[in-house]
Amino acid sequence: MSSLFDDLRHSRRSAILDEWLSALRAGAPQHTDAPASMLARSDTEAQALYDAILDALIEHQPADSRSTAAKDTPVNLTALLRQWSAEPARQGLSPAQPISGLLALKRILLRELIASPDSSRDTELPWLEQLFDSLALLTFETFGETRERMIAAQSLSLMELSTPVLRLWHRILLLPLVGVIDTQRARQITERLLEAIVQHEARVSILDLTGVPIIDTSVAQHLMKTIDATRLLGTRTVMTGISPEGAQTLTKLGIRFGDVISRATLRAGIAEALLMVDRRIAPVEARRATGGA
Amino acid sequence: MTSTPFGQRVEIGDAADIVTARRAARELCERLGFGKADQTRLATAVSELARNVIQYAGTGHCLIEDGSDALNRRIQVVVEDQGPGIANLEQALTYGYSTSGGLGAGLPGTRRLVDDFQIESAPGLTRISIALNKPF
Incomplete structure (x- = not known):
């Protein structure tokens, strides 16, 4: 000791x-x-x-x-x-x-x-x-x-923060995706979107991919599954924001999104979605003119 | 991740490493003067290969190097793992074939994405080398 x-x-x-x-x-x-x-x-x-x-x-x-x-x-x-x-x-x-x-x-x-x-x-x-x-x-x-x-x-x-489902308009949902989509996030995205579709009786959901850095086969597969599931609930999906390089890469990879509607920009996607629910964005003037006539 | 003037070695062990690997690939690509489309092509290819490592072998590593010479700029990536290997290479390179319920587009797609593609696989060592070339 x-x-x-x-x-x-x-x-x-x-x-x-x-x-x-x-x-x-x-x-x-x-x-x-x-x-x-x-x-x-x-x-x-x-x-x-x-x-x-x-x-x-x-x-x-x-x-x-x-x-x-x-x-x-x-x-x-x-x-x-x-x-x-x-x-x-x-x-x-x-x-x-x-x-x-x-x-x-x-x-x-x-x-x-x-x-x-x-x-x-x-x-x-x-x-x-x-x-x-x-x-x-x-x-x-x-x-x-x-x-x-x-x-x-x-x-x-x-x-939690990065998967908000936004109600863009009556029966139109917007899901802006930002960042890396792995299996866990894909599952969460699907869940949230499906819940929101039922809650808002949405006819169209816009998936905006502007903030997704890379769309490889795994991400594409997750997206396809999500889109398939929304289709079962009677909602059509408009994909937006795939970059020109991303589009080129996806076709080279041999991935086909089949009958999914896709638009280059979120703006075009919103116009398309509004059309699907028989709405459009019109200048105030035109409405006044028809209203006055 | 260790880096030398000529390249980077990225250990691949979980999903976060996929992001690290493809970011490293994209950065070197940009530094060597490749365009945005080429950067995306290579980053996607690296992403596919790294994901395969995690899914089928668990761990591995990825070596990203500048292979430019007097005539061409060249970026090459070697992805290696010590996993069980690919039983049937021909099938694995066929579009739509997958042993894991995937799209079966990963390997054949990657082959189409890049300029050079070499694969060797045996139980205990799978090595895939890819490269992009662009004349100066």
């Missing part, structure tokens, strides 16, 4: 902890508007982490220094470290921030270990290294996981 780690954990705890905290503050990004409560919380967090790390150093040291079979990191330390790393990830800080904080503590402990006269460095040095290596790994892993979860959540909410 190491007396040094015990010292650091108890009698010299506040001195070492203070040194680490000031190192953390020096390395922290300069938030001019960071509320004092946040700083205070990160201090208590750091204290808890310090205690947990030293407890782990004291209690979990393997009996044989050369045994590479690392014991599992204690559960409470893992939880603290995850929080330590997840918070900066959520705030959009660099992954260097939590890791350099951890490594600052390692430098301090290392210095103490080397300076201490009575320690058996042969066993303690490798153990310190080993523990901090696994902690650094865990920190980085947590950071990555947190970011990935954030990205997944954001792309989900983006997907």
Whole structure:
């Protein structure tokens, strides 16, 4: 049992902890508007982490220094470290921030270990290294996981945003598609459109593809299925916004949209859709003239 | 994704990588002075091939390179995977044939989209090389 780690954990705890905290503050990004409560919380967090790390150093040291079979990191330390790393990830800080904080503590402990006269460095040095290596790994892993979860959540909410079904006119729906259409989005588009068709008793739906970067066979197939389904509900579909390059590419790919009505621009598509429900856009003058006659 | 002055390597593992790969292809295409139609052609072809990798092999990679010489600008893309391979190449290149309920237009369509098309496939390695050429 190491007396040094015990010292650091108890009698010299506040001195070492203070040194680490000031190192953390020096390395922290300069938030001019960071509320004092946040700083205070990160201090208590750091204290808890310090205690947990030293407890782990004291209690979990393997009996044989050369045994590479690392014991599992204690559960409470893992939880603290995850929080330590997840918070900066959520705030959009660099992954260097939590890791350099951890490594600052390692430098301090290392210095103490080397300076201490009575320690058996042969066993303690490798153990310190080993523990901090696994902690650094865990920190980085947590950071990555947190970011990935954030990205997944954001792309989900983006997907929600990007498939609005608009009621353009009585019995005419407009579905402007923007971005990448994958299987999941295609399913969502179909669902929303079909629901809206029934709700509004739509006769025509306009699928605007101006914002779809690439129409390959998979996207085309998704679109065809959507169009087939709307047809079963008695709605005709007008496709608009396929670019000249897109049209060329589609024919080269050998994809035929068969009897789907397609117009180059949304404007032409709207005119077509209005015709289908026996409406047209006319100048105000003409109407006055017929009304007056 | 790693890039060198001459090309880019894009790992393909999920649907987002399809977007990365075809964007990389489109960018290099544009930088080499290909027109918009050519950019769309190549991006669509890369999209098809990358999707095949994910659907049939799971993972793979895609190498996008500048192959220009004194006479022609040339962009070439190699898509490789270590999947089970294509059992019958002739069928796979026939329009309307699909083992997955797709349109069966992907491979034959891609072949028509590009200027050069080479495919080799065996269990454990499928490699498809495509290229666009345009004289200076």
